[in-house]
Amino acid sequence: MIDPINFVVFSSILLLIGAYGVIRNKNAIVVLMSVEIMLTAANINFVAFSTFYNVLSGQIVVLFVTTIAAAEVAIGLAILLSLFKQRDTIELDLLNRLRW
C-alpha cells in the first residue's frame, strides 16, 4: 500500500500549480482549467483517504465535486462566451472595469 503522505504531497503540488495558474494566467479559459486542477487536487485527497480508511463516503463526495465542477465550467464558459461577444476579448488584464 502506498503511503498516504505521497498523495498529500502530490495533491499539494497540484493545488499550488492550480493556484499559480489562476493567479498568473491572462487567458480566462486557462484560469478555468487551473481551477479544475485545484479541484482535482482536493479530489485526490478525498479518494486517497477514503481508500486508506476504507470508508466509501469520500469517493461519493468526489462524485459530487466532479458533477458540480462540470456545472461550474459550463456556467463559466457561458459567461466567457457572452463576454467575448460583448468585449471581443477574454484577456483578464483588459477586463478590469469592475473596480473602484
Add this chain to the structure above:
Amino acid sequence: MIPVFPIISFALIILFGMYDPRRGGLFALIGVGLSSVFSMAVVYEVLFQDSLHGGFIESTRTWFGGETYSFEFGTYIDSLAAILLLVVGFVSYLVVLFSISYMHEEGDRQVRYFGEICLFVGVMLGLVIANSFLLLFIFWELVGVCSYLLIGFWYEKPSAASAAKKAFLVTRVGDVFLLLGLVILFNTFGTLRYSELFSDPELLAANATEVKWATLCLFGGAVGKSAQFPLHVWLPDAMEGPTTVSALIHAATMVKAGVFLVARAYPLIVHSPDTAIYIAVTGGVTAFIAASMAMVMNDIKRVLAYSTISQLGYMFLALGTGAWAFWHAAEAGLEIHHVQGYTAGLFHLMNHAFFKALLFLGAGAVIHSVHTQDMREMGGLRKSMPITSLTMGLGVLSIAGVPFFSGFWSKDEILEAVHRNGEVEGIFGILWWLALLTAAMTAFYMTRLWMMTFSGPDTRKISEMKPSKDHEGTGNWELSKKEVKIHAHEAPLVMTIPLMLLAFMAVFSGFLLFIGEGFGSRIYFGHHESTEGPIQWEIIDHILSSSLTYLSVIVGLSGVTLGYLFYKRGSDGKSILSTSFISDNIVFGPLHIFLSNRMYMAKLFDWFGMRTWDTFAQACDWFDRNIVDGLVNATASITQFFSNEVRKLNSGFTGHYASLTVGGLGAIVLITRIVMPIMGWSI
C-alpha cells in the same frame, strides 16, 4: 377567555375587513357581542347570584420564570372585576352598535376604526380580569396605545394628531409612576400577583413605608390615566377623536382604568392613610376645578369631558375616603362593618358609565345631525330630535343627582361617606363642602348643556363675510348676520336604540342599590356582616331620614333651577335671567374669563416648559452638536481615510484577487499551524 373575542376580531378586521360591506362593523359586533355575553354571564354569577361570597377565583399559567421568581398570567375574578365587566361589556357593545351608523360616512377607514375599537375593548377587558399587577401594566399600556390611535383617528387634522400625542405623553407621565410603584412592590414583596400580595395583611402593615410609596406611585398612574388634576389636560383635547371614541374612553375604558387600579390596590392603600388622604384630596379638588371649567365651555363635547373629569374626581374622593375610614377604624380598634366610600365609589363608577355613555352618544347623535360641536349654534333641537333630546334629558337628570335617578343614589352615598369622615378628620370636612358645591355646579352645567342644545328657537344667527356694495372699488368685505334654520333630523334607529337602552340603565341602575342585601353586600371591601331579612327598607329608611340626603337634593335641584333660569330659551331666544348679568359683573366677569381659558393651566405648562426645558434643551443641543456629533464625524472621517487607502486594493484584476485569497489563506495556515504552536498559544 372574555377578552380573546375582540382581539381575534381585531385581527380579522385588519386582515379581511375590506371584504365586509360594513367595513369591519360586522366582525366588531360579533366579537364584542360575544365577550359582552360572556361578561354578562360572569356578572350574573358574581353580582346577582353572589356565588363567590366576596372571594375570588383565579386561574393561572406560568408565563416565564426562573429559580427565584416566576411571572404568571391568568385571570382573577372578584366582585370588583365583575362590576367592571358589566360596565365595559354592556357599554362597549352599545357603542359599537352606535358607531356602525355614526361612522358610515368614513368609508374604508372604518376598517381601521373598528379594528382599533375591538382591540381597545379587548385590552380593557384583559386589564379588568388580569391576575397580577404586571399583566395589568401590560394591558394598561395597550389601552394607552389604543386611545392614542383612536383619538388620532382623523390624523390628517393637525389638532387631532397633536391631541393624540398629548394624550399619549401626559398619560405616559402617570405610567412611569405606575411602573415605579410596581418596582417598589416587587422589590419589597417579590411578587405582583394579587392573590399573593393581598393575602397577608400583617406583612403589608410591617412594610408601611414601602406600601405608602408604592401606593402613591400607583395612584400617580391612576392620575394620569383618569385625567385627574394636574394631569387632566389631555382629556378635553381628546375630544378631537370621533364622539363614539370619546364615549368609549369616558364611559367604559380608558379613564375607568385609573379608578379600577385604585380600587384594585385597595388592600394596599388601606395600610397607608397618607395615600388615602392624598387620593381623596386630589379627587375632591379635581371634581371642583373641572366642574367650574365645565360651566363656561361652549363646545358640547368639552363640557362632557370636564364633567367626566369631575365625576372621576368624585370616584377618587369616595375611594380615598373609604380607605381612610377603613384605616381609621382599624387604628381605633372599631369593628368595620362596611367601607362605604369603596362601595359608593364603585357604585358611582357604574352609574357614571351608563349616563356618561348616554350623554356622549346623544351628543354624537346631535353632532352627527347638525354638524357642529358649538352649543351656541344649536338650539331648538327638541322638536326635530325627540328621542335624542328625551334620552339625553334623562342622562342630564341622572348626572345632576335628581332623586330616584341613578346619579342621585351614588352621589348621595359619596357625600355621606365624606361627611362621616369629616366628623373625625378636618380635611374631609373641607372636601365635603367642595363636593357639595361640585354637585350644584354639575347640576347647573348639565342643565345648561341640555337647554342650550335642545330648547329655544330652532334658528340661529350666523355671521358671514360678504363683499360689500362697493367691493369692486374698494375691495371691502362686510360682516352680515342672518338667520338660518338649523337642519336637524332624528338619528337612525341603530343610533337611538343604544340611547334608549342606556337611558333605561341610567335611570334604573340606581336601583341596583337594592339587589340582594343591598349593593354593599356585593361590592364591598373588608368584612361584610350578613344581615338577616330584607335590608331594602333599611336603606330607604336610612336615605330618607338622613338630613344629608335632603341637603344634596336641594343642592342638585337648585343647580338645575339656576341652569333652567339662565339658559331656558323661549321661542324668542331669550332666557329668563340674562347670562350677560354674569359675564358683565365685576366679580364674575374676570372669573368667567379665567375659567374660559381653562384656568390658564395649558399656558402655565407651556411657560414652565419654555423656561426650564428650553434651557436644558439648548444645553443638550450644544452637547449634541459639538460632542456627540463630533464623535460621530470623527468616526466617519477616520473610516473614510482608511477606506480611501483600502479601496486601492480593489484593482479589478482577477489575478490580484486570486493572489490575495491564496496569500490570505496561506497567512492563516501559517499563523494557526506554525506560529501559534511555536508561541504556545491555543485557539
